[in-house]
Amino acid sequence: MQTDQELIDRFQQGDESTFDELVRRHEQRIRALCGCYLSDPQDVQDAAQETFIRAFRGLPSFRPEARFSTWLFRIAIHTSLNQVRSRRRRGWMQAFSRLPGMEDQIVTSGTGAPTPLEEVERAEQQRLIRAALDSLPEEQRTAVILHRFHGLKYQEIADATGSSLAAVEARIHRAKGRLAVLLADYMKE
Amino acid sequence: MRRAMTCKEIEKRLSAHLDGELEMQSSHAVQEHIAGCPACRRAAARLQQVYALLPEVEIPAPDPFMATRVRAALAGKRRFRPVHRLLLPASVAAGLVLGMILGRDLYTRWSGSSTVTMENLEVRMLQKVPGSSLTASYLDLSNPEGNSYE
Numbered sequence: 528m529q530t531d532q533e534l535i536d537r538f539q540q541g542d543e544s545t546f547d548e549l550v551r552r553h554e555q556r557i558r559a560l561c562g563c564y565l566s567d568p569q570d571v572q573d574a575a576q577e578t579f580i581r582a583f584r585g586l587p588s589f590r591p592e593a594r595f596s597t598w599l600f601r602i603a604i605h606t607s608l609n610q611v612r613s614r615r616r617r618g619w620m621q622a623f624s625r626l627p628g629m630e631d632q633i634v635t636s637g638t639g640a641p642t643p644l645e646e647v648e649r650a651e652q653q654r655l656i657r658a659a660l661d662s663l664p665e666e667q668r669t670a671v672i673l674h675r676f677h678g679l680k681y682q683e684i685a686d687a688t689g690s691s692l693a694a695v696e697a698r699i700h701r702a703k704g705r706l707a708v709l710l711a712d713y714m715k716e
Numbered sequence: 717m718r719r720a721m722t723c724k725e726i727e728k729r730l731s732a733h734l735d736g737e738l739e740m741q742s743s744h745a746v747q748e749h750i751a752g753c754p755a756c757r758r759a760a761a762r763l764q765q766v767y768a769l770l771p772e773v774e775i776p777a778p779d780p781f782m783a784t785r786v787r788a789a790l791a792g793k794r795r796f797r798p799v800h801r802l803l804l805p806a807s808v809a810a811g812l813v814l815g816m817i818l819g820r821d822l823y824t825r826w827s828g829s830s831t832v833t834m835e836n837l838e839v840r841m842l843q844k845v846p847g848s849s850l851t852a853s854y855l856d857l858s859n860p861e862g863n864s865y866e
Contacts, residue, residue, distance in 0.1 A: 547787075551780075554783075558779070562773070576785055580789055656771065696731070699735070700731035703767070713769055
């Protein structure tokens with residue numbers, strides 16, 4: 528299987544068909560990333576599509592100083608944030624699954640299925656956690672999204688956001704500190 | 717001998733240490749400090765819990781038509797581009813038509829008539845015609861009631 532860079536090299540030599548393979552490889556993660564900024568599925572779809580449109584136009588001049596995926600993330604972040612600002616709405620898509628590690632904290636009714644009260648408590652906890660994430664300054668939230676949800680290293684986050692490594696480290700640290708305060712009720716001593 | 721880091725200095729690097737982002741020497745220094753400092757140990761434990769509380773992001777199912785839609789969008793943007801080129805001349809033409817309509821309206825208001833018609837124009841043109849002229853005879857015939865044209 529050809530690497531991303533090999534596909535890009537062929538694209539830059541005139542073989543535009545390789546772009547389809549690049550889209551196929553990265554579209555899920557890009558949609559997941561856009562979904563961290565946009566709540567409406569159609570908006571997510573539009574932002575992801577726009578990301579690849581911009582990538583297609585920028586690919587002729589792409590230089591491999593950073594990974595293609597990191598460059599693509601950068602475009603997706605800008606596109607998603609532009610859409611958020613234009614709609615003046617921030618939110619999290621319903622793609623967030625159940626919270627990990629919650630099962631041992633909830634006393635079930637004995638049948639294994641959560642009771643209605645447990646479901647309400649869980650939904651409220653998820654709402655508060657999403658609200659806490661949403662309350663982070665944009666740069667801190669982006670850093671947490673890329674690090675926690677997309678597994679990027681600090682340097683990759685720096686490349687994707689056009690920031691310094693020290694700035695990324697500080698943002699993630701401050702974000703975690705803020706979340707620790709906001710979510711203190713759910714933390715064990 | 718290397719100076720020991722203060723709690724304040726350690727605190728700033730805790731997240732990077734926990735995330736495995738520090739170089740080995742710095743990471744060892746932080747680890748040694750945490751081992752001997754209960755306050756920093758508690759701070760590290762709190763930070764470690766934060767990420768555990770956050771939900772996972774669902775990776776959506778593959779969209780096999782994304783590339784097709786991107787291509788179509790790119791082709792559509794190219795195809796529709798000529799329309800934009802027509803906007804300028806279309807705007808100019810619209811402006812001329814609007815100007816003519818407004819000009820006619822202004823002329824009407826300036827001339828005092830509510831309606832400019834060919835009939836009005838004809839009347840004004842023929843107001844001062846010689847009494848024995850063919851035009852005067854025509855006007856007499858077309859005005860049996862003797863209404864004044866003035």
